[in-house]
Amino acid sequence: MPGDSNSLINRLGVRDYILVIAEKPRAAQKIAEALYPYKRFRINGVPIYVARWGGSVYVIAPAAGHLFTLDTEDEGYPTFNFKWVPRYIVDRDARFTKKFLDALKLLAKHAQGFVNACDYDIEGSLIGFMIIKYFGDIRKAKRAKFSSLTPQEVRKAFSNLNELDLNMVEAGYCRHILDWLWGINISRMLMDFYERVFMKRIVLSAGRVQSPTLAHAVDIILSRRWHVPVPYATIDIFIDLDGNLVKLDYVGEPLTSLSDVKNYIEKIKRAPYAVVESIKKEYKIVESPHPFNLPDLQSEAYRIYKISPYTTQHIAEDLYLEALISYPRTNSQKLPSTLNNQEVLEALAKNPKYSELVKKLFTETKGFFKPNNGPADDPAHPAIYPTGEAPRTRLKPLHEKIYDLIVRRYLATFAKPLRLLELKVTLNVHGLQYSLSGVKILDPGWLKYYPFYSVSENTNLVDYDIREGMKLQIKNYKVRTKYTKPEPPPSRISLLKWMESVNIGTEATRAEIIEVLFRRGYLKSRSRSVDVTDLGLLIVFLLKKFAEDLLSVELTRRFEEKLKLIIYGKARCNDIIEEAKKVLVIYINNALRESHRLSEEVFKVIQPQNQDIGVSHKKCKVCGRVTESGDLCIFHKVAYENIVKSYERWKAFGYSWSTYLQKLVKLRSTGQYVREVAEMLLKEKV
DNA sequence: GCAAGGTC
Numbered sequence A: 001m002p003g004d005s006n007s008l009i010n011r012l013g014v015r016d017y018i019l020v021i022a023e024k025p026r027a028a029q030k031i032a033e034a035l036y037p038y039k040r041f042r043i044n045g046v047p048i049y050v051a052r053w054g055g056s057v058y059v060i061a062p063a064a065g066h067l068f069t070l071d072t073e074d075e076g077y078p079t080f081n082f083k084w085v086p087r088y089i090v091d092r093d094a095r096f097t098k099k100f101l102d103a104l105k106l107l108a109k110h111a112q113g114f115v116n117a118c119d120y121d122i123e124g125s126l127i128g129f130m131i132i133k134y135f136g137d138i139r140k141a142k143r144a145k146f147s148s149l150t151p152q153e154v155r156k157a158f159s160n161l162n163e164l165d166l167n168m169v170e171a172g173y174c175r176h177i178l179d180w181l182w183g184i185n186i187s188r189m190l191m192d193f194y195e196r197v198f199m200k201r202i203v204l205s206a207g208r209v210q211s212p213t214l215a216h217a218v219d220i221i222l223s224r225r226w227h228v229p230v231p232y233a234t235i236d237i238f239i240d241l242d243g244n245l246v247k248l249d250y251v252g253e254p255l256t257s258l259s260d261v262k263n264y265i266e267k268i269k270r271a272p273y274a275v276v277e278s279i280k281k282e283y284k285i286v287e288s289p290h291p292f293n294l295p296d297l298q299s300e301a302y303r304i305y306k307i308s309p310y311t312t313q314h315i316a317e318d319l320y321l322e323a324l325i326s327y328p329r330t331n332s333q334k335l336p337s338t339l340n341n342q343e344v345l346e347a348l349a350k351n352p353k354y355s356e357l358v359k360k361l362f363t364e365t366k367g368f369f370k371p372n373n374g375p376a377d378d379p380a381h382p383a384i385y386p387t388g389e390a391p392r393t394r395l396k397p398l399h400e401k402i403y404d405l406i407v408r409r410y411l412a413t414f415a416k417p418l419r420l421l422e423l424k425v426t427l428n429v430h431g432l433q434y435s436l437s438g439v440k441i442l443d444p445g446w447l448k449y450y451p452f453y454s455v456s457e458n459t460n461l462v463d464y465d466i467r468e469g470m471k472l473q474i475k476n477y478k479v480r481t482k483y484t485k486p487e488p489p490p491s492r493i494s495l496l497k498w499m500e501s502v503n504i505g506t507e508a509t510r511a512e513i514i515e516v517l518f519r520r521g522y523l524k525s526r527s528r529s530v531d532v533t534d535l536g537l538l539i540v541f542l543l544k545k546f547a548e549d550l551l552s553v554e555l556t557r558r559f560e561e562k563l564k565l566i567i568y569g570k571a572r573c574n575d576i577i578e579e580a581k582k583v584l585v586i587y588i589n590n591a592l593r594e595s596h597r598l599s600e601e602v603f604k605v606i607q608p609q610n611q612d613i614g615v616s617h618k619k620c621k622v623c624g625r626v627t628e629s630g631d632l633c634i635f636h637k638v639a640y641e642n643i644v645k646s647y648e649r650w651k652a653f654g655y656s657w658s659t660y661l662q663k664l665v666k667l668r669s670t671g672q673y674v675r676e677v678a679e680m681l682l683k684e685k686v
Numbered sequence B: 001g002c003a004a005g006g007t008c
Helices: A005-012 A025-034 A097-110 A122-135 A151-159 A166-198 A210-225 A258-270 A294-305 A309-321 A341-349 A352-365 A397-414 A459-463 A492-502 A510-519 A534-546 A554-567 A573-593 A595-602 A634-651 A657-666 A672-685
Strands: A018-022 A037-043 A046-053 A056-062 A068-071 A083-086 A113-116 A141-143 A231-241 A244-250 A273-286 A418-429 A432-443 A471-483 A523-526 A529-532
Touching: A005 A037, A005 A097, A018 A025, A018 A097, A018 A122, A025 A037, A025 A046, A025 A056, A025 A151, A037 A097, A046 A097, A046 A151, A056 A097, A068 A166, A083 A097, A097 A122, A113 A122, A122 A141, A122 A166, A166 A534, A166 A554, A166 A573, A166 A595, A210 A492, A210 A510, A210 A529, A210 A534, A210 A634, A210 A672, A231 A258, A258 A471, A273 A432, A294 A309, A294 A397, A294 A492, A309 A397, A309 A492, A309 A510, A341 A352, A341 A397, A352 A397, A432 A459, A492 A510, A510 A523, A534 A573, A534 A595, A554 A573, A573 A595, A634 A657, A634 A672, A657 A672
Parallel strands: A018 A056, A018 A113, A113 A141
Antiparallel strands: A037 A046, A046 A056, A068 A083, A231 A244, A231 A471, A244 A432, A273 A418, A273 A471, A418 A432, A523 A529
């Protein structure tokens, strides 16, 4: 029996040992290797190492992230009744954590002391602490402190073990509880509201990370639905260069009225010349790309193949489990200095797909492999790199694509820079600026290995003899009327980048949290971009009314401040939790007090189907939603105001009010609510 | 069932 105490002592070969808890198997292995393990075995598949260091025997065993989680038996809300339970009991997807928990429990029973050697952050401090608290003795526990898992750092940490970092533990503990209290209670409130109005129970959710992300998507999508396109004109100009008709790029301010266009054309007709104002010849050096971290990999997989960040992450994890690449949940853009790149490259060369490229790289670098490491760092893991291991079976098409990206990025980071010759000519045509640019690749450098950028070469211009002050004859011109476009719609990747930029969520959770918004039915896919559903709009509207804190990234900032105070010993978790409870009680009571007019509020956002919303409410004449005032709902009211505001600009292009409205109905860039209002206004006239 | 955070 592998789990039996007697057989355990036999296998360990010692009675006096200190249990070292690592955050995950790979970390346990690294820690063990640094301490020269003399024995290794498995308990139910969980790898265990035994090492002697500084006169002590250490038994090193891994957790698998958090083995405990918060849970409650209460069904209503508000609930402040939580307890810590082993994850595998409450989460079907966490059943794999049981064997880790069992192994640690068994080892803890006989241990003389404990070392928490999880990642040095609040989560790692909590992961190790919970195991020692439940199965061991925190009075006999120490903390190993290292910022990377290099042998030197690990040895230093073990020669100099710290006291248990109880403040860090308390901060981690507090983070869990705050997220839980806010998330569970406000989610339940939303579900309750929904059920009261629609007589149907569905799963709804809100949280510190998901809700601001939803609100951000809604902001963009509403601004698109409220977009009124406005006309402007540019003039295409064609000149003759050595018998080739060349179009100049318009770089000046656009023309905003019909009379400006007419005057300008007159000038061109009178004197059809473009004057060369300046010529800038530039040698440009583009350094090789940085090694991949997870956000960069997700971003490139989306840019090149339109693979979603969530899918990319899962594929990268598969590749990691197949030992084809290093640990992918990393923010680092630096390859480990200890990595033997020559060995990896030689192994990669065995794959016929890369043998030629690797050979080229060896020649170019003369066997000296220096990566172009980037600025981003990660205390726990280096950048993503291929291990050189050959795939055991043929990779699935998407896996192949991600693997190929990682291999090529790895090759490219050692390669020479891309060298370009850029020529930029600025021309003046009657006071307006135009430009002409030419590009010539002098040396493709890393682009040979990572060919996912297109440099459109335009060598004609580079070779053409062009001088300042030259007058070039205009052969042709063309007026182009354009219309302003709304900002681009959000995509999974743009949401992910936004979360990164405002620093909410983590490498490991962001893509997943975006998927939650889809699973709840708040967001939906529309070709390659993201659209919001009426339900998504409703959630944002309700949160804004009843729990506004949850819509802003400020809540995360506030949490961070408070956790920092705990770490410095200047605040206590309990006080912070009590404070959070008070806010939640106020929010929930306030919401319950107003709940009798809930359906009225809900139908300001959602179009009523057959529901009874009472006779006293005024309905939007475009869509039937309940209005706040006047005869338009909150959505169509803004659209109407925007239409009125933009009319001046259209008048300058000779449009009457009704031709303006007709054009708005026709144009593709017109926002949805704007089009609906324009249609209504046209109908009213008839 | 509800969060966000670890990790297989």
